[in-house]
Amino acid sequence: MLIDRAVVEVRSGKGGNGAISFLREKNLPKGGPDGGNGGNGGSVYFIARKNINTLLAYRHSKAIIAKDGEKGDKKMRFGLSQEDVYAEVPVGTVVYLEEGMVPLADLSHDGDKVLVAKGGKGGRGNASFKSSRLRVPKIAENGHPGETKRIVLELKLLADAGLIGFPSVGKSTFLNVVSKANVQTADYPFTTLVPNLGVVSLPNGIDQFVLADMPGLIEGASKGKGLGFSFLRHIERCRVLVHMVSMSGERDPYNDYCLINEELKDYGADLDKRPQIVVASKMDCPGAIERKKEFDNKLGFASFGLSSLTQNGVNPLINYIYEMIQKTPVFPLFKQEENPQYKIYQAKDSEPLFTIKRPSAHLFVIEGKKVEEECALTNITTDQGIAKLLSYLTKIGVDEALREKGAISKDTIRIGDFEFEYDE
Template identity: 55%
Template sequence: MFIDRAIIEVRSGKGGDGMIAFRREKYVAKGGPAGGNGGRGGSVILKANSRINTLFNFRHSKAFIAKEGEKGGIKNKFGKYAEDMIVEVPVGTVVYLESDKSFIGDLNEDGKTLLVAKGGRGGRGNTAFKSSTNRCPRIAENGEPGESKRLILELKLLADVGVIGLPSVGKSSFLSVVSSARPEIADYPFTTIVPNLGVVSVDDSSFVMADLPGLIEGAHQGKGLGLQFLRHIERCRVLIHIIDMSNNGRDAYQDYLTVNNELKEYGFGLNKRPIILVAGKMDEDGAEDKLKSFKKKVKEKIYPLSNISEEGVKEILYACKDLLAVTPKFPLFDEEEREIDYKKYSIEEEEKEFEIVRLKAHLFRITGDKIIKFYKMTNITTDEGMMKLMSKLRSLRVDDELERMGASDGDTVILEDFEFEYVR
């Protein structure tokens, strides 16, 4: 089975908590703080591996959770850093954030890595809070929370040449003739339901050719195997468009227009790629007459092809070689063509300060990435930790915002799992 799209959840590890400890040694008076910092949590990293061909493994393994960092120790010992979780994916995997379809990265080379969830920073131990005014701090930070994301993985084949056309026009037969690939071949629609790859050698050079699932009208809207098909064309530098010239009752010119229109509607400039037009099944009765009629309607050069006698194969392969020599790689993402806002996603996106939501009368909730992160990293089980949190809320003018929203003395305010009374 070929799996070319998967949704996974990744979760980086929380940083280790800082330690509250003090130096206690004989003959050392007022030893001072000695609490170490926590270790960094493990990150989740995707890595391209050329030995993996599909996203099939992600059909069952959908959650990847890195370990937490170790807590800080006494005697200023730092907690151990957690190991990063490496998740291997096929070369050619493109990664998006599921929530807004933001583009995160393209793993298009063997060994290339992509950080998708950054491990939390370790919390500071009480030694880090020592100052000239606080020689014996009884406060330490909790580790920074890890990140949690749902990602879309899409596999786009890395083929130089893509063989396209309507179903059952002879694409698989052509690939089997020019390479060692052995795709399933039969005379019914969608014989090819997964892409087949073959390495083609021409003189002293070689290139990768893909026989792609058949295209039908409406493919750019997802009909048939359309979107799966078109997704893999995006990386191809040259296309071979095979048109069936057998006596099958179909209009060859209309078939030609159908495929060209689907390429145009999908975008990415697919209809502007170098295309080698091939008249297939020329060994069948009536094919010559059908080709003559077709030539009157198109201006492009047409290469006749017989898969049985292999007549025309050599000319097509040399045409591929010549076009590949002068055709650069096309950009994978063309926002203007696709009309989708593919913003570059950054792990370090700007965070909100805070927001206050009225849940009901006399009940408010404080939300916002920054304040929640600060709360989770503050150890409020100590008096100094509680003072630190209250000081932070005052510095953000949370009390002013509560007053503006009509809060009165005694109203309950919730911050994550912590509740306190509002007092003006």
């Protein structure tokens, strides 16, 4: 069973807290700080493996979770850093951040990997804070938090060329003739429910290419109707499209041709700009020759005539498909500027260090990624830890901003989970 889309939650590990400890031995009553650092939390990666061909493992999966780093300890013992988690996906998987569908990576080769949730760094123990000015540090850092994200995985099959067209125009039959795909065929509206791949060998016995038989398309597919997105998603990787139109007389071939090209255009991803080979199939049917002439006149160029039943036209067609593949470069799945690693940050994009909200008369809430992170990392169980945090808040202007907002003594100040009383 081909499962080509999955949504999964990933969680990296939190860093271990640093320790506050002082060396106490018989001959060293004042041995100094010896609190060790916390270990790093594990990260989560997705890695492409060629022996996997479906996302079935993630269809009903629970969250992918990496372990937290262990806390530091006395006598300079560092906490254990955890191993990273590598979740395996098929080659051809595209990884997105669910929020905004931001593309993170196209894992198109065996062994390609992408970091999706970075493990938190371990906090420093008090031994790391010793200096000529601070000989007895009673301060340590908490471990950095891990990350929780929802990730969308989409499998887009790797094929050089893709067979497209309405159901029952002969795509599966053609694939069976030119390869060993052994696709089940029948004269039904949806004979192919999942894409099928076949390796096509040229008559010269040397060259090959991969041909994909895509699920039959219906009008409205670009809006998700029928097999819709399932069909169009896999076409994105194909360099050349082989557009089959039946000459059996059961449908209007030119109307079918136009409808499918409209669906390609509406879907986007520049599918309508791919090189397209138009094939008039089922040329063994009565009246097919006359219908092809009429069809070609409307097209303004000659289509390839093909009968998979008699195999007339098969070799010239596969030779031409291969020739077009060699001329056509690989299309990128997403443009460079869509990838967050290429984002250009300008001065106007910068965010303030913090904002202050006043939900009630005597409560002030300070928000901001950097200030909340600093608060979370600081061990506030010691006087030195609290002093360090308050010094940081004063340095970045929080104290002055609170006064401007009207804060008075005894008002409550909240930063994340930390609360304290304001003192003018």
